[in-house]
Amino acid sequence: MKVSILVDNYATQLSSLSRRLLSEWGFAAYIHDYRILYDTGLTGTALLNNMKALGIDPNEPEYLVISHRHIDHTGGVKAFLNARSRPIKMIAHMNLFTKAYATGEGGKLEDISVDFTREYLESKGVDLVMIKEPYRITNEVMVSGEIPRKWGPSHTGAVTDEVLDDMALYMNLQNGLVTITGCGHSGVENIVEYGFQVTGLNKLYAIIGGLHFMGLPDERIKQVTNYLAGKSPSVIVGTHCTGILGIAALYNALPKATRLGGVGSIIEL
Template identity: 60%
Template sequence: MRVTILVDNYLTDVKSIRHRLRGEWGFAAYLHDLKILYDTGLSGDVLLHNMRELGIDPDEPDVLVLSHRHSDHTGGVLAFLKARRRPITVYAHRLIFERAAVRDSKGEVDISAPFDLPFLQRHGARLVAVEEPREILPGVYVSGEIPRRWGPSHVGGVSDLVRDDMALYISSGGLVALTGCGHSGVENIVEYGLQVTGAKRLRGVVGGLHFMGLQGDRVAEAARYLASKGPELVVGTHCTGVMGVAKLAEALGPAARVGGVGVEIDI
């Protein structure tokens, strides 16, 4: 299975020079074999530019999965749908239209999804609102709401517990989990994924783990947990943060890989 990171905070691959790729705060990834776009980044401009430069037509994806409602994952929906000529199925949590906010040093910032249901309908998107796990393709599941029973949540400075945080689970010789921000907490994401898919082992994790803003001992604990599962690959992107990626490398050795715009992952 081939995954390309289309939006990330960082540019880490020299192909970004050849293709003039762009980065921004946010995340999006494309699963080529499944034709699933997972998240859309913040602006839409970056998503479409990088798709075009990497030879991915906006009409190619059959499915869009939104990990949660925050605008750094949903902000590209408007531009993406406007660029398409054919309908698409969108899977999102039932709370996708609820207001969301984050607090920085200057106060509160609205980070709600910048669209509503009528917009989706006008632009050929069929919204499937989920709360429980749902198999969307053979062996491919949208998690629905992830229970927080195996470890702590990673919610940082946001205004709520982000109950709408959803992972994408693929059962392929084990569990592969894609996560947008990982607000549910990595232990919860992985353990629930093993339960939902029936997989016996963790093969890989790709996406944001929201280690930014956490205490160092918590980051080390999460990294040790991942190492204990013996994955083939862990790619921390977006809100994992530079120090978080370093902790993953320390705990996981060669199984840890740096993400970044344009990086291709085969798993």
């Protein structure tokens, strides 16, 4: 299975120069085998530029899955849909259009809600599926729906709510569970353990995406890396809000499994 990182906070490869890849605050990934675009980044500029550079036509994806409603994951939706000439099925939490806020520098409240409406999606022919429970795309791929917070704490950072709409992708591969997460607001333990519960698997093969280590105390990061080390995954790719120090902590705890993300990174599973 092939996963391409289309939007990330970082450019980590020298090939970003020759391919003119753009990074921005946010996340998006493309799961080629199932034609799933997971999130769209902040602006759409980086998404479309990097899709073109990597040879992914905007009309190729069959599904658009939104991890959660924050603008750094949904801000590229309009640009992506405007670049398409055919409809798409979009899967999002039922709270998609609920206002979202974060506390910024100096205590200022920032609006980080989606910048599109249901009417706009309808005008683009989007088949919008709004969920709370797990939603199966194929026999091997499931959108988590709302993730219970009963195995560990949430990772909400500066956000003013618990981000109950935070949803992961779960993939059942021969080697075990593959989890892709946008920001990991649900908390790593909750994301993984719920994945085991809904898929029936008991082996974590890979976890890819934002784990929201940014802003966490060192002790909490140590708890998470110890938890992951106990699951012995083969692949860990911390992106976006995992943060530079968080990525370093993953590497220190699981050096054989940890790989660099960044725009243009391709993960073969």
